[in-house]
Amino acid sequence: MPIQREPWAEPYKIKMVEPITMTTPAQREAALKEAGYNTFLLHSDDVYIDLLTDSGTSAMSDRQWAGMMLGDEAYAGSRNFYHLEEAVQKYYGYKHLIPTHQGRGAENLISRILIKPGDVVPGNMYFTTTRAHQELAGGSFADIIVDEAHDAKSTFPFKGNVDLKKLQAVIDQHGAKKIPYVSIATTVNMAGGQPISLQNLKDLRALTNKHGIRIIHDMTRVAENAYMIKHLEKGQEHRSVQDIVLEICSLTDGATMSAKKDALVNIGGFLATNEWDVFEEARNQVVLYEGLHTYGGLAGRDMEAMAIGIGESVGEDHIRARVGQVLYLGNKLIEAGIPIVLPIGTHGVFLDAKAFLPHVPQTAYPAQTLAAELYLDAGVRTMERGVVSAGRNKETGEDYMPELELVRLTVPRRVYTQAHMDVVAASVLRVHERRASITGLKMVYEPKYLRFFQARFEKI
Numbered sequence: 001m002p003i004q005r006e007p008w009a010e011p012y013k014i015k016m017v018e019p020i021t022m023t024t025p026a027q028r029e030a031a032l033k034e035a036g037y038n039t040f041l042l043h044s045d046d047v048y049i050d051l052l053t054d055s056g057t058s059a060m061s062d063r064q065w066a067g068m069m070l071g072d073e074a075y076a077g078s079r080n081f082y083h084l085e086e087a088v089q090k091y092y093g094y095k096h097l098i099p100t101h102q103g104r105g106a107e108n109l110i111s112r113i114l115i116k117p118g119d120v121v122p123g124n125m126y127f128t129t130t131r132a133h134q135e136l137a138g139g140s141f142a143d144i145i146v147d148e149a150h151d152a153k154s155t156f157p158f159k160g161n162v163d164l165k166k167l168q169a170v171i172d173q174h175g176a177k178k179i180p181y182v183s184i185a186t187t188v189n190m191a192g193g194q195p196i197s198l199q200n201l202k203d204l205r206a207l208t209n210k211h212g213i214r215i216i217h218d219m220t221r222v223a224e225n226a227y228m229i230k231h232l233e234k235g236q237e238h239r240s241v242q243d244i245v246l247e248i249c250s251l252t253d254g255a256t257m258s259a260k261k262d263a264l265v266n267i268g269g270f271l272a273t274n275e276w277d278v279f280e281e282a283r284n285q286v287v288l289y290e291g292l293h294t295y296g297g298l299a300g301r302d303m304e305a306m307a308i309g310i311g312e313s314v315g316e317d318h319i320r321a322r323v324g325q326v327l328y329l330g331n332k333l334i335e336a337g338i339p340i341v342l343p344i345g346t347h348g349v350f351l352d353a354k355a356f357l358p359h360v361p362q363t364a365y366p367a368q369t370l371a372a373e374l375y376l377d378a379g380v381r382t383m384e385r386g387v388v389s390a391g392r393n394k395e396t397g398e399d400y401m402p403e404l405e406l407v408r409l410t411v412p413r414r415v416y417t418q419a420h421m422d423v424v425a426a427s428v429l430r431v432h433e434r435r436a437s438i439t440g441l442k443m444v445y446e447p448k449y450l451r452f453f454q455a456r457f458e459k460i
């Protein structure tokens with residue numbers, strides 16, 4: 001990243017404020033116990049700075065709020081759907097659009113349409129809901145991300161890249177007919193918010209073309225990925241983020257989008273495709289799972305806010321400040337010697353819980369433990385991204401033991417100031433200073449699907 005010589009400030013001013021609760025240590029201890037040491041089960045009223053997720057937590061602009069008033073709440077053919085379709089075609093270049101209530105609604109549709117039992121879906125690491133839908137449709141996931149992505153200490157700039165040799169091996173083993181598509185995320189959330197390079201995507205396109213395999217793009221944070229390409233990839237520095245986003249999309253055949261991230265809305269998503277047959281099938285199935293194909297579970301006003309948010313998301317000032325704020329927090333922690341995933345991700349800072357709490361074995365959930373301790377310290381809510389999130393192998397029933405055992409400090413877009421980031425950094429340092437006294441957790445309740453959302457724990 002270019003060194004930041006000048007101080008920077010947020011490229012917006014505040015027009016409305018939302019007071020947040022300050023809690024005492026005793027209140028936090030009671031709330032945490034009540035929540036089974038799972039930050040997902042805390043009441044947000046008990047949280048001071050909420051870094052659980054960047055999903056649906058963005059502040060909308062005055063233009064988006066104005067757009068909400070222009071909602072056309074017709075059951076069929078709402079004008080806001082056509083605005084959204086125009087925005088998707090203009091900024092992302094995909095031909096056909098199916099709105100969904102959020103990203104996983106689109107993942108459900110594409111998995112049901114393209115995956116047959118016994119199929120294999122290679123991907124640049126997995127995302128929890130994406131893989132769950134692939135498995136529900138009878139497929140299995142194959143990890144083809146570069147090895148560097150599994151190494152929290154590697155500073156390789158494009159940890160989201162695909163290792164083409166790994167993909168070739170999957171093709172050789174199963175045959176291209178068993179691979180309905182390659183699943184590519186921009187950026188890779190579970191690797192720590194790491195980007196894929198444009199060159200790697202082009203090479204991937206060439207290889208998949210040779211075998212007639214589609215690329216389906218999880219474009220949840222595509223503008224952030226494009227920003228990193230602009231700053232890190234040779235020859236890309238003079239291009240606009242908007243232009244790079246379009247090129248990324250043009251190298252893929254379709255996309256699932258959680259508009260709750262990049263696109264700056266509190267709810268919404270879509271499936272986009274360039275293939276008429278896939279579109280037609282999705283238009284049939286969306287009626288069963290989401291709603292009619294011109295609203296897909298969304299109100300007209302939600303679609304309008306999304307259409308406007310998509311345009312804002314590729315604005316140079318916006319994306320520089322968005323990623324810049326995350327880098328600010330990450331650099332503060334690096335300077336203080338806190339072990340984090342390098343390079344700093346685009347949507348959050350990921351603490352390396354194995355290095356932070358080396359005395360807590362992975363079977364005692366170091367990342368879950370650290371997230372709980374961070375909440376106790378100052379009311380900062382974060383998220384486990386380690387063995388609890390990884391879940392169990394559906395064949396053997398054994399826990400996946402991921403290399404990466406992380407706590408994610410995810411920064412909502414346009415919500416917190418730099419001063420909030422200073423408070424967060426100070427809290428992490430305090431917990432780090434008393435790390436030797438921290439012991440692990442045991443799981444006392446485990447739900448069947450996506451267990452991290454509702455699992456409960458007790459102190460060992």
Ligand code: F0G
Nearest residue numbers: 053055102103104127129189218220258
């Ligand atoms: N893909 C990626 C890369 C995601 O990060 C998410 C959501 C989804 C798909 C699913 O989208 O939530 O709209 O259904 N990530 C959130 C997070 C939950 O906190 O990282 P959704």
